[in-house]
Amino acid sequence: MIVVGLLGLGNVGPALLDTVATSVREAFTADIVRLKEGPDPRYAWDDHRGQHNSEIILRRLLAEAPPDVDRVLGVTSVDLFIPMLSFVFGQAQLNGKAAVVSSARLDPTFHGFPVNPALTAARLSREAVHELGHTLGLTHCIVRACPMSLATTIAQLDAKGPELCEGCRSVLKEKINRGLLFLSES
Amino acid sequence: MNTNWEILVVDDEEIMRESMAAWLREDGYAVEAVASGREAIAAAKVKDYAIYFIDLKMPSGIDGIETMMEVHKIHPEACVIIITAYATVDTAISAMKEGAQEYIVKPCNPQEISMLVARIIKVKNLQRENLILRQKLAKQYNVQDILSKNPKMHQIFQLIKEISGLRSTVLLQGESGTGKELVARAIHFSGDRAGKPFIGVSCAALAETLLESELFGHEKGSFTGATSQKKGKFEMANGGTIFLDEIGDISPKLQMDLLRVLQEKKFYRVGGSEETEVDVRVIAATHRDLQTAVQEGEFRDDLYYRLNVITIQIPPLRERREDIPLLVRHFICDLSHELGRPVTDISEDALRLLIDRDWPGNVRELENAVERGIITCRGTSLTADDFQFLNTSGNGKKEWRPPCNLPLDEVERQVIIATLERTKGNVKEAAGILGIDRSTLYDRIRKYGLPR
Numbered sequence: 294m295i296v297v298g299l300l301g302l303g304n305v306g307p308a309l310l311d312t313v314a315t316s317v318r319e320a321f322t323a324d325i326v327r328l329k330e331g332p333d334p335r336y337a338w339d340d341h342r343g344q345h346n347s348e349i350i351l352r353r354l355l356a357e358a359p360p361d362v363d364r365v366l367g368v369t370s371v372d373l374f375i376p377m378l379s380f381v382f383g384q385a386q387l388n389g390k391a392a393v394v395s396s397a398r399l400d401p402t403f404h405g406f407p408v409n410p411a412l413t414a415a416r417l418s419r420e421a422v423h424e425l426g427h428t429l430g431l432t433h434c435i436v437r438a439c440p441m442s443l444a445t446t447i448a449q450l451d452a453k454g455p456e457l458c459e460g461c462r463s464v465l466k467e468k469i470n471r472g473l474l475f476l477s478e479s
Numbered sequence: 480m481n482t483n484w485e486i487l488v489v490d491d492e493e494i495m496r497e498s499m500a501a502w503l504r505e506d507g508y509a510v511e512a513v514a515s516g517r518e519a520i521a522a523a524k525v526k527d528y529a530i531y532f533i534d535l536k537m538p539s540g541i542d543g544i545e546t547m548m549e550v551h552k553i554h555p556e557a558c559v560i561i562i563t564a565y566a567t568v569d570t571a572i573s574a575m576k577e578g579a580q581e582y583i584v585k586p587c588n589p590q591e592i593s594m595l596v597a598r599i600i601k602v603k604n605l606q607r608e609n610l611i612l613r614q615k616l617a618k619q620y621n622v623q624d625i626l627s628k629n630p631k632m633h634q635i636f637q638l639i640k641e642i643s644g645l646r647s648t649v650l651l652q653g654e655s656g657t658g659k660e661l662v663a664r665a666i667h668f669s670g671d672r673a674g675k676p677f678i679g680v681s682c683a684a685l686a687e688t689l690l691e692s693e694l695f696g697h698e699k700g701s702f703t704g705a706t707s708q709k710k711g712k713f714e715m716a717n718g719g720t721i722f723l724d725e726i727g728d729i730s731p732k733l734q735m736d737l738l739r740v741l742q743e744k745k746f747y748r749v750g751g752s753e754e755t756e757v758d759v760r761v762i763a764a765t766h767r768d769l770q771t772a773v774q775e776g777e778f779r780d781d782l783y784y785r786l787n788v789i790t791i792q793i794p795p796l797r798e799r800r801e802d803i804p805l806l807v808r809h810f811i812c813d814l815s816h817e818l819g820r821p822v823t824d825i826s827e828d829a830l831r832l833l834i835d836r837d838w839p840g841n842v843r844e845l846e847n848a849v850e851r852g853i854i855t856c857r858g859t860s861l862t863a864d865d866f867q868f869l870n871t872s873g874n875g876k877k878e879w880r881p882p883c884n885l886p887l888d889e890v891e892r893q894v895i896i897a898t899l900e901r902t903k904g905n906v907k908e909a910a911g912i913l914g915i916d917r918s919t920l921y922d923r924i925r926k927y928g929l930p931r
């Protein structure tokens with residue numbers, strides 16, 4: 294079983310983290326280890342952009358990841374970007390160890406809609422499964438309802454279901470069978 | 480779909496190029512990232528990338544536009560996307576004039592860039608599919624399909640390569656079964672028309688009126704049975720090649736129509752009043768000696784000269800006997816597989832028997848014989864017994880009997896006529912075959928009053 298270390302970065306509600314933990318556990322039949330809360334990611338702040346650089350957060354997560362987890366997933370409420378793009382919902386290392394997701398743009402209030410914590414949590418869960426999927430070597434899926442499909446808009450994100458499609462599951466199974474995913478045991 | 484495409488990201492800023500590369504990798508592309516124009520050019524020398532993302536402003540060394548121009552020198556078709564900041568958009572627009580496919584202003588909306596990449600890759604996929612299809616087709620009718628060790632045949636292969644890219648009309652002359660259609664296909668599929676239709680028509684097989692409508696199409700009601708408008712083979716072959724087999728057998732009327740198409744690239748449908756224009760390469764073939772047909776007034780000389788731009792004379796199989804073992808083994812391999820028989824070989828004496836025959840039906844007849852042999856063969860190797868049918872089906876060397884009801888002079892006369900026909904009137908060659916001096920042959924020609 295894959296061991297995923299999960300941690301909030303700065304001020305992240307425990308209920309949100311619980312929902313993410315449950316979704317990730319179910320999607321990957323993973324073992325979730327709740328790690329100690331990480332520091333507020335102000336170290337990744339970019340004055341010019343007025344956002345946080347997710348690449349820098351990712352590098353720090355990787356540097357500080359405990360050795361006994363296979364993957365580490367950081368959850369933050371700050372808005373993320375990479376230099377090329379105006380924003381990202383999250384970022385991961387393909388076939389790597391670390392992933393980060395942000396609830397900033399997944400919160401309906403960001404787009405002028407009423408508060409809806411359940412909706413935010415559901416979206417964040419999809420995004421968390423998506424980015425973790427990347428760390429497990431999955432690339433974008435053409436099945437729209439699959440969490441591994443590419444979502445650059447909220448509408449695309451909301452079209453996703455919680456479960457990986459059959460295709461992605463079989464790719465993952467193949468990787469697990471070949472022992473490609475376990476870093477902590479190797 | 481994406482996995483086989485490689486993308487190169489060129490940016491001096493490490494976080495910028497690595498995060499961009501990572502983001503594209505998540506889409507399934509193989510992405511490499513380099514820090515300078517110089518490195519980009521070096522990478523482009525090693526391989527071509529589906530997309531080059533190049534940052535416009537790189538402080539040290541070569542800038543983005545220069546990098547793009549160098550990449551274009553290596554890969555003229557390379558797809559370059561210039562990355563620019565808002566302040567330098569004007570420069571990026573001028574980069575478009577220098578051949579950039581697109582420019583993007585960073586930071587870019589993720590949806591915009593994913594759609595841009597998807598659009599480019601879609602085109603690349605289509606181009607690749609077309610290429611693969613063309614290669615497949617080209618392979619299918621490669622000159623290699625015409626097996627030969629014969630120097631004359633090798634000259635033909637060379638000629639096919641040389642003329643495949645031209646639009647000129649080609650005339651193929653050779654006995655039936657020598658593979659004229661195979662040569663026509665090889666010409667078509669090794670040229671730049673390979674992706675377009677190759678349409679074959681046998682002119683001998685159809686009555687004149689039917690052939691006319693077959694070639695040029697017809698309008699509804701133009702003759703009994705023409706219940707709807709129909710496209711002709713010339714229209715179907717538009718952009719490609721039409722292969723007109725047995726051209727020597729067409730009527731004077733059709734000869735005239737054909738001449739018109741060759742001259743003006745236009746024709747009327749049967750019963751039509753409007754001209755149809757086409758771009759078609761014509762490859763014509765005949766087993767007849769068209770030059771003689773012209774002399775005898777059976778074939779229009781103007782059409783003959785139109786067709787006779789490039790002529791390929793395909794030798795009969797008996798003039799390239801050295802190819803028979805090669806062909807036989809090829810047919811055994813192909814046909815035993817196709818017929819589901821375990822035949823893999825042929826005995827010495829069976830092969831000898833096949834080499835010694837004259838094969839008036841040429842390669843096609845040989846292929847049919849091998850097929851029949853395989854069907855009756857009881858072992859894994861063809862024996863002379865398996866070709867017994869050849870001795871009873873005529874034309875074989877063995878059952879030839881000299882006529883025994885003619886004066887000797889008449890036999891001599893006929894043998895000389897036949898030999899001269901075969902050498903197309905070449906006295907020197909005929910004398911060689913007959914084993915007599917040239918002057919002796921001239922004497923006989925005079926004696927029998929033979930035309931030369």
Ligand SMILES: [Zn+2]
Binds near residue numbers: 436441461
């Ligand atoms: Zn999927």
Ligand SMILES: [Zn+2]
Binds near residue numbers: 427442443
């Ligand atoms: Zn993704």
